[in-house]
Amino acid sequence: MTGFARADGSNERAQWVVEARSVNGKGRDLRCRLPAGLDGVEPAIRTAVEARLTRGNVNVAVNLTRLENAGALRINRDLLAQVLELARDIGGPDAPPPAIDTLLSVRGVIDSAEPRETEEDRQALEQAIAATVATAIDRLVEARTGEGAHLAAVLLDHLAEIERLTDAAAATSSLQPEALRAKLRGQIQALLDAVPPVAEDRLAQEAALLISKADVREELDRLRAHISQARTMLRDGGAVGRRLDFLCQEFNREANTLCSKSADVELTRIGMELKAVIEQFREQVQNIE
Incomplete structure (x- = not known):
């Protein structure tokens, strides 16, 4: 954040x-x-x-x-004496002495007498x-809390969209009981009509596989559970960023399985839109604590 x-x-x-x-x-x-x-x-x-x-x-x-600047100004008399001695050496004994303003302009002749800092002073300053x-x-x-309140509203909007798409997936015609039964009957009949004939144990395995692939109710139920869990985290507050990060992985897992099981154009479209919203949700989760 x-x-x-x-x-x-x-x-x-x-x-x-x-x-x-x-x-x-x-x-x-x-x-x-x-x-x-x-x-x-x-x-x-x-x-x-x-x-x-x-x-x-x-x-x-x-x-x-x-x-x-709180320290008093002082004259470095040792340095001043050296400057005067040098002036006499250069100008000779009859040369006039340098002007006061010239002497005071020499670096180091005047400095600030800084107060000495003790260990107690340093510790007091650090505290x-x-x-x-x-x-x-x-x-x-x-x-950060102010930003978090804004992000929470954005995340709740994303969760509402994920819920809407989950409900839309559940309502697609391809997932209605009669449509599922008709689809399974056709697939099983194709197995029965296969040449050479499929062995009974293999037929049972294939039928079970077809049924499991046609049924996405578990994925939809888990998506709804994840939505509820995410809303609870946002309502309770606190440092939930990493937990929501993990929940995003679960959202993606269910959306990917939904798309892989789908044999219907409308359900696939909803699944892809669902994955896009989940990615938007994940990107925002990276911004919260």
């Missing part, structure tokens, strides 16, 4: 933004992008994602800005970022 979420935070030393994205995936794959020195945040990210998401390719990025990550994941779940 796709989704995007963003959360930010700050303390007296830094500001940060957490962005969480997810796209469709059969399993759960997490990738983290963290600032240097904050690898300790990754376990918290993994814990938050694994607790809330079971499927999808998830990317979590943390962008950190340290408040460097604060981890809390922001949890907020971002919560918002990502909300976004």
Whole structure:
């Protein structure tokens, strides 16, 4: 399932933004992008994602800005002395001293006296970022839930179409009792009239095979059972993507058997249309958790 979420935070030393994205995936794959020195945040990210998401390719990025300007400016006097000594060497003892603005423009003469970060500071920063990550994941779940509600409606529409086609298959004239009996009588009579004659045990086997191939009621009953099971999964909610994935295989199995048994143009047409709708259902199932 796709989704995007963003959360930010700050303390007296830094500001940060957490962005969480997810796209469709059969399993759960997490990738983290963290600032240097904050690898300790990754376990918290993994814990938050694994607790809330079971499927999808998830990317979590943390962008950190340290408040460097909070430190006081200081002059690097050792470097300044070296610059003055070099100026005297080049200009000679009678040369005027360099201008102040020229000296201050030399890289490194003025820098920011950054406050020293302790281990406690680092740990506090990681904990604060981890809390922001949890907020971002919560918002990502909300976004995915909204998409899931839309997909559930789409899947229910597909199930309604599968049910309609199943009922249409059951209602075809070739599956009506009298049509089945007439078809079987003709096929068995052809076996009886065969030259050379078919042995009785072989005749019984062929008749049983013809009857089993002509009867697709089991396939239709299983299709209806699968439809009911899929609707129950969607109604109950939760992480049902993989179970629906398996159910799609069962839908396909019954539709393929229906087509292979069919000796009627109308029933074959319905079976092919049924397979097309099942494939559409399967494609949408790939998008849910």
